[in-house]
Amino acid sequence: MKKNLLKPLQNPQPKCPERLPPLSPLLDSPQTPTPSLSLFPTIPEPRHQSQLFSFLKTHLTHQPLTPQTLLHFLKTKLHHHPIFTHYDFQVFSWASTFDFFRHDHSTFLWMAHSLGSSHRFSQLHSLLSFIAANPCPCSPGIFSCPQMEPLFRFVIDALCRARKLNDAIFAFETMKKLIDGKPSVVIYNVLINGYLKSGDFGKALGFYKRMESDRVKPDVYTFNTLISGYCRNGKFESGLELFREMKEKGCTPNVVSFNTLIQGLFREKKAEEAVKMAYEMIQFGCEFSTVTCEILVNGLCKEVQVSMACDLVIDFSRRGLLPKEFDYCGLVEELCAEGNAGRAFEVVNELWIKGNVPSLISCTTLIEGLRRSGRREDAFGLMEKMLKDGIVPDSVTFNCLMQDLCDLGRTMDANKFRLLASTKGLEPDEVTYSILVYGYTRDGRRKEGEILVDEMLDKGFIPDIATYNRLMDGLSNSRSLALKKVGVVHR
Structure with a gap:
């Protein structure tokens, strides 16, 4: 057995054993420590050691030990074990102590994902050192294993997400020694974004300079990340300059590029220039997104330019540029808050006609x-259009409009709304029926009221005889009152 895990492993002997040799001293003598395991901080607890050794014997001694059999064991047996799942690196290390065994990219990748996903970064560092000293044997000769870069890409991304940028740089330098050619632009982007997310924009720029010196061509993601960094750090002009440089270098801006700059202009209190940038985006042929529209509308509303926001949205809709998914609820809220519900009604109607259907909240x-x-009257018309288009309101809003109609003496129209809403899936509740019954009571329509009372009774909305009698008495009184009024008119 090897004394050091990081020491390069010898090539497999010409005659490898067909079966796994006796697992001593690791398995047969649990009290005797294995040198390779002592390199790592997590040693199986004494109460777990004998169970772990028995577990390994059960699942690994009946077949040759290869990277494939080890990977199958790690994935299907150890990974789902309630006690031993976090001992996967110890098993990985134990396997490397046999002269006839060599890990390949499959076990490397599984181990890297397991350690990175569970934030065991000290062991991940040891794994990278081991990989550097014992390269994958799948590509002999002068070429390296093509799976090394994807493996390190995951590792670097996991370290950047954990704000361990120094470890990420160590992984990057280790990777450069193991791959053929230059790292891909994706790796540089991950590190630049990692520095930006950790609040060190200076180092993000420094790594971009290194990217240029390494002759790796930046892509649109690289530029978008740096432009965002400039805007967030109060250096909008530098971000705009980089945007121009981006186009000069032949990199086509995308919707994220424009969105970042438009948002930056609003931060600089330059609303008109932000709108100009939006129209430049149209001329450039870049398709609008819902995020673009939200940035523009929210930015203009914050600058108390709600009227300009309305004109902009309507213009985009007329040009056929407004995304169908865009929810202009924020614009409606601002207009209603200003007491300008009439303008909001006009905007909603025009957008609706153009195919931009409002949301239920709007x-x-x-x-x-x-x-x-x-x-x-406009509210009644809007409710009718909603129901016909399948936009079903909540019961509170619906009942409020029902009450308004009944208060105007239009209980028959209110009942038509009830029937229309029922066909669209909005079933009337007890409040709806009560509003209608009292509406018929005021209108002197006893017959229609009695029909509704019977429906309420069938649906269980009348809990007792006292409630039923109260409703019927109300209808009777309304009938008597109506007859008296008719008699007075005839006289």
Whole structure:
């Protein structure tokens, strides 16, 4: 057995044993420590050692030990074990102590994913050192294993997410020694983004300079990350300059590039220039996204330029550029909050005609705004259009409009709404029926009211005889009152 895990392993002997040799001293004598295991901080606890050794004997001694059989064991047996799952690196290390065995990229990749995903970064560092000293044997000769870069890409990304940038650089330098040619632009992007997320924009720029010196061509993701960094660090002009440099270098900006700059312009309180950038985006042929529209509308509303936001959204809609998924609820809220529900109603109607259907929240907000401003007829019309288009309101909003109709003496129209809503999946509740019954009571329509009371009874909305009698008495009184009024008119 080897005394040091990081020492390069010898090539397999010409005559490898067909079966796994006796697992001593590791398995047969648990009290005798194995030198390779002593390199790592996590040694199986004494109470777990004998169980772990028995587990290994059960699943690994009946077949030749190869990277494939070891990987199968790690994936299907050890990984799901409630006690031994975190001893996978010890098993990996134990396997490397046999002269006839060599790990390949499959076990390297599995081990890297296991350690990185569980944040065991000290052991991950040891694994990288081991890989550097014992390269994958699948590509003999002058060429390296093609799976090394994907492996290190995952490792570097995991380390950057954990804000361990020094370890990520160690992994990067280790990878450069093991791969053929230069690292891909993706690796550089991961590190640049890692520095940016950790708040060290200076080092992100430094690594970009290194990328250029390594003659690795940056892509749109590289530029977008750095432009975002400039904007977030109060250096918008530098970000704009990099945007121009990006186009000069033949890298085509995408929607993220423009979104970042538009958002940066709003941070600089340059709303008009942000709108100009949006139209430049159109001329460039870059397709709008819902995020673009949200940035523009929210930015203009924050600058108290709600009217400009309305004109912009309508113009985009007329040009056929407004994404169908864009929810203009924020614009409706701002207009209603200003007491300008009429303008909100106009905007919603025009966008709706052009195919930009409002969300349920937008419609509900607008209905409340119209009711507050006394435009109840517009609210009724909006509710009817909603129902016909399959936008089903919540019961509270619906019942409020039902009450408004009944208060205007239009209980028959309210009942038509009830029937239409039922066909769209909105079943009336006890409040709905009560509003209608009392509406018929005021209108002197006893027959229609009695039909609704019977429906309430069938649906269990009348809990006792007292409630039933109260409703019927109300309808009777309304009938008597109506007859008296008719008699007075005839006289």
